[in-house]
Amino acid sequence: MTCCKYSAGKMREPVTFQRMGSATNVDGNVVAGAWATIAGAPTKGMVRPLSGYEASQAQRLSADVKLLVVVRYTAALREADSVLIRGLRHNIRYIKNVDFGNKWLEIDVECGVAV
Numbered sequence: 001m002t003c004c005k006y007s008a009g010k011m012r013e014p015v016t017f018q019r020m021g022s023a024t025n026v027d028g029n030v031v032a033g034a035w036a037t038i039a040g041a042p043t044k045g046m047v048r049p050l051s052g053y054e055a056s057q058a059q060r061l062s063a064d065v066k067l068l069v070v071v072r073y074t075a076a077l078r079e080a081d082s083v084l085i086r087g088l089r090h091n092i093r094y095i096k097n098v099d100f101g102n103k104w105l106e107i108d109v110e111c112g113v114a115v
Contacts, residue, residue, distance in 0.1 A: 013046065017037070094107070096108075
């Protein structure tokens, strides 16, 4: 069984996968640190829009965008990570190993900003 749905030539969009670090404050408590680039993660992907909408709630305008990011397989990613696409941080919602073939990952990501 071959997967011909994706190819390396379609991976044109620069992507940066990042993971939230942790630090210890002066009281010895572990707190959230800065985002750091994940070593060995793919740097190019195919990005397709899935949906987008704006909603008004409590006198605030909220925009939400969902994208599908396809990259070569890596075991280094998890749902708690994020991906930077054209300077915008997107939260990873789901990572799918296409056909369990360890060749491609389909990653559902979401970016929402309340204004």
